[in-house]
Amino acid sequence: MSDPDVVVQSPGRINIIGEHTDYNEGFVLPAAIDKFVYIAIQKREDQKLCLYSTEFNQHFETELENLSSQKGHWSNYVLGVLPQLIKTGYSVSGLNVLIDGDIPIGAGLSSSAAVECAAIFALNELFQLDLTKIEMIRIAQKAEHEFAGVLCGIMDMFASVYGKKDYAICLDCRSLSYQYIPMTLHDHKLVLFNTNVKHNLASSAYNERRQQCEQGVAWVKEHRPGVQTLRDVTIPMLDQYVLPKDEVVYRRCKYVIEENMRLLMACEDLNQKNLLSLGRKMSATHEGLSKDYEVSCAELDLLIQLVKNNSNVLGARMMGGGFGGCTINLVKENAIEQLVNKVSKNYLKQTGLECSHYVVSIANGTSVVENHSEVLQS
Numbered sequence: 001m002s003d004p005d006v007v008v009q010s011p012g013r014i015n016i017i018g019e020h021t022d023y024n025e026g027f028v029l030p031a032a033i034d035k036f037v038y039i040a041i042q043k044r045e046d047q048k049l050c051l052y053s054t055e056f057n058q059h060f061e062t063e064l065e066n067l068s069s070q071k072g073h074w075s076n077y078v079l080g081v082l083p084q085l086i087k088t089g090y091s092v093s094g095l096n097v098l099i100d101g102d103i104p105i106g107a108g109l110s111s112s113a114a115v116e117c118a119a120i121f122a123l124n125e126l127f128q129l130d131l132t133k134i135e136m137i138r139i140a141q142k143a144e145h146e147f148a149g150v151l152c153g154i155m156d157m158f159a160s161v162y163g164k165k166d167y168a169i170c171l172d173c174r175s176l177s178y179q180y181i182p183m184t185l186h187d188h189k190l191v192l193f194n195t196n197v198k199h200n201l202a203s204s205a206y207n208e209r210r211q212q213c214e215q216g217v218a219w220v221k222e223h224r225p226g227v228q229t230l231r232d233v234t235i236p237m238l239d240q241y242v243l244p245k246d247e248v249v250y251r252r253c254k255y256v257i258e259e260n261m262r263l264l265m266a267c268e269d270l271n272q273k274n275l276l277s278l279g280r281k282m283s284a285t286h287e288g289l290s291k292d293y294e295v296s297c298a299e300l301d302l303l304i305q306l307v308k309n310n311s312n313v314l315g316a317r318m319m320g321g322g323f324g325g326c327t328i329n330l331v332k333e334n335a336i337e338q339l340v341n342k343v344s345k346n347y348l349k350q351t352g353l354e355c356s357h358y359v360v361s362i363a364n365g366t367s368v369v370e371n372h373s374e375v376l377q378s
């Protein structure tokens with residue numbers, strides 16, 4: 001695209017701790033990373049939407065009046081935000097859209113949320129819609145629900161938009177109030193190991209976990225009408241009202257309640273720069289996700305096993321929705337190279353798969369790119 005009207009960049013995200021808590025109105029602790037999606041847009045005179053993805057090296061064309069989800073297709077993440085605008089009465093024209101970037105796809109780093117956020121930011125700029133950040137986040141989340149079919153929480157979009165260099169975001173998903181927590185890692189770094197698998201059941205199991213949590217809440221609510229979500233539920237309430245009904249639902253809910261408590265303590269650890277204690281909590285989260293919430297998989301568990309009892313790894317856990325994607329590891333900087341060699345070798349030996357790794361830095365959130373030519377390949 002030679003002369004775009006607007007270019008926006010939006011980062012991928014990691015999550016330090018607080019997994020599967022966002023849609024239960026709990027807490028999360030994500031951060032934006034130095035991997036980005038770039039979207040360049042030109043207005044058209046007609047009603048055509050002409051998209052091009054450099055990653056897939058593919059064009060996709062449709063019309064504004066024919067907007068519909070294309071099952072599993074990359075175009076959903078751009079197109080999905082448009083119906084939200086149209087429904088609200090905003091008028092938009094046809095568009096040429098170029099999507100580029102370096103967030104690995106399917107790695108659990110929320111490349112899809114980054115595309116959605118970049119798209120809505122760019123449209124906001126282009127058509128001067130005056131949307132607030134929270135309105136844009138909600139629109140991006142709706143796009144994921146309605147076009148991608150995953151009933152995700154708000155974490156990924158919030159992290160992409162509100163990211164701040166060298167800080168994690170402690171977000172209360174009930175009130176949407178947030179606090180930046182400094183990520184002072186001293187001589188440690190965050191290293192992601194990518195399983196390079198994404199099992200099919202990821203989105204169906206995700207939606208099922210959501211329902212199980214809602215079921216738990218409904219059983220507690222029969223006795224405690226004030227309870228709205230798992231945020232209001234305690235372990236004794238679960239013991240009394242949920243355990244007698246269903247052991248699986250009990251375990252799901254228990255994990256979420258414990259994870260919220262772990263997260264609040266992990267923020268304290270970060271404030272006190274106690275990385276040892278933070279690391280232990282990350283590892284406890286993995287146990288919970290693997291055994292109680294059951295969203296891990298053999299490949300993720302293997303990556304955790306391979307770094308266990310290694311004094312250079314303070315903590316490690318699967319990250320994101322689960323059933324594939326990455327683990328996040330808090331690793332002593334001068335031990336990274338050796339660790340990567342060991343993990344890659346053993347992972348390949350035991351699974352026949354390559355495992356990629358990323359040493360990530362924490363970056364700023366979604367922004368308009370003033371100097372286009374530097375970021376766009378074509």
Ligand code: GLA
Binds near residue numbers: 019022320
């Ligand atoms: C996915 C979803 C998020 C969140 C995580 C699990 O990334 O998009 O909303 O629920 O899984 O913590």
